[in-house]
Amino acid sequence: MSESPAQLARRMWTLFEPVHEITYFSPEARAAYEAAGLRGGWRSYFAGRSAPLGPVPAAPVVAAFYGFAPGLVAKAIPSAWQQLPPEQVLQARLAGVVAALSRLLNGAGPEVDGAADQAPVTQDQVAEAAELLEAAVDRLDLAGRVLGAANAALPRPSEPLARLWHATTVLREHRGDGHNAALVAAQVGGCESLAWRAAFDMPREALQPYRGWSDEEWHAAEQRLVERGWLDRDRRPTPAGVQEYGEIELSTDRSAAQPWQALDPAAVGRLQELLAPIATACYGALPPAVPTGLPDPGTVSATA
Numbered sequence: 001m002s003e004s005p006a007q008l009a010r011r012m013w014t015l016f017e018p019v020h021e022i023t024y025f026s027p028e029a030r031a032a033y034e035a036a037g038l039r040g041g042w043r044s045y046f047a048g049r050s051a052p053l054g055p056v057p058a059a060p061v062v063a064a065f066y067g068f069a070p071g072l073v074a075k076a077i078p079s080a081w082q083q084l085p086p087e088q089v090l091q092a093r094l095a096g097v098v099a100a101l102s103r104l105l106n107g108a109g110p111e112v113d114g115a116a117d118q119a120p121v122t123q124d125q126v127a128e129a130a131e132l133l134e135a136a137v138d139r140l141d142l143a144g145r146v147l148g149a150a151n152a153a154l155p156r157p158s159e160p161l162a163r164l165w166h167a168t169t170v171l172r173e174h175r176g177d178g179h180n181a182a183l184v185a186a187q188v189g190g191c192e193s194l195a196w197r198a199a200f201d202m203p204r205e206a207l208q209p210y211r212g213w214s215d216e217e218w219h220a221a222e223q224r225l226v227e228r229g230w231l232d233r234d235r236r237p238t239p240a241g242v243q244e245y246g247e248i249e250l251s252t253d254r255s256a257a258q259p260w261q262a263l264d265p266a267a268v269g270r271l272q273e274l275l276a277p278i279a280t281a282c283y284g285a286l287p288p289a290v291p292t293g294l295p296d297p298g299t300v301s302a303t304a
Helices: 005-025 027-036 041-053 058-065 070-074 079-083 086-105 123-137 146-152 160-185 190-200 215-227 239-255 258-262 265-283
Strands: none
Touching: 005 027, 005 086, 005 160, 005 239, 005 258, 005 265, 027 041, 027 086, 041 058, 041 079, 041 086, 041 146, 058 070, 086 160, 086 265, 123 160, 123 258, 123 265, 146 160, 160 239, 190 215, 190 239
16 A cells, blocks of 8 residues: 555654754754853753744744743743854754764764664765755745744755755754644644643653643643543543544644655655665664654554
8 A cells, every 4th residue: 555645744754853853962962052152951952943043032932843831942042142143053053963963874873872783874875865855845835834944044055964964954844834833723732732742652751841831831731631622531632632633643744745745756765765774873862752752763664
């Protein structure tokens, strides 16, 4: 059975998302921000991800990032721009991911990175993957996709690893913008989206502390989901909640399918081959419970 456009979009997400997420979890990325003068993990995260928007205040970042408590964002933005302006944040961002990817894709680094058991990825493979990813980016409709468009508007790097990461980032933020739109359409707020996810397959401990919501806010979000009939009184998903959750995920996948439908199927297949070892190496360097809920790249079947 062949894949639907939504199924293909989800499988491609599992292949490009791990590459993007290296910027949040690798020691090289953290070191690059610190070396440039940006202090504090949350400043690095919020400034690094929002820098394509320019020196914005906290409110647009809260809106674009969706699931973060406004108070947590306000602790980092706009004070981060006083430490390092956006153009220098972007330079540090690329320097960190290039250093991290160089280590991971060369099969070097600690065994926990997941790179020790696979052959190094060659420069030619990286360059070819970057070229195909950029072809996918060229086919994106960015209307309504604020973070996707802001990253796409940046100059494309020339270094192959930087090109690879930049293209995956545009695709990732484009997909995230679509996911936010699906949540807005379903009238699901930021904290509600996390409390709902925690009821399915992500531990609350992996979400709430890293998104800045208080216990009172979390409990209130759960109660609103109970009142909508999506969680039962024990905070477990109801059949209606399962159905609505699936509709939001399907909407997200459908709205991310455009570039993969526009590319030649042979090019998509080749990109899957090239990204598989790259995604595996990067996924192995991420924490066990990734807040985005990203599945292992090897668990999404080609014909699921």
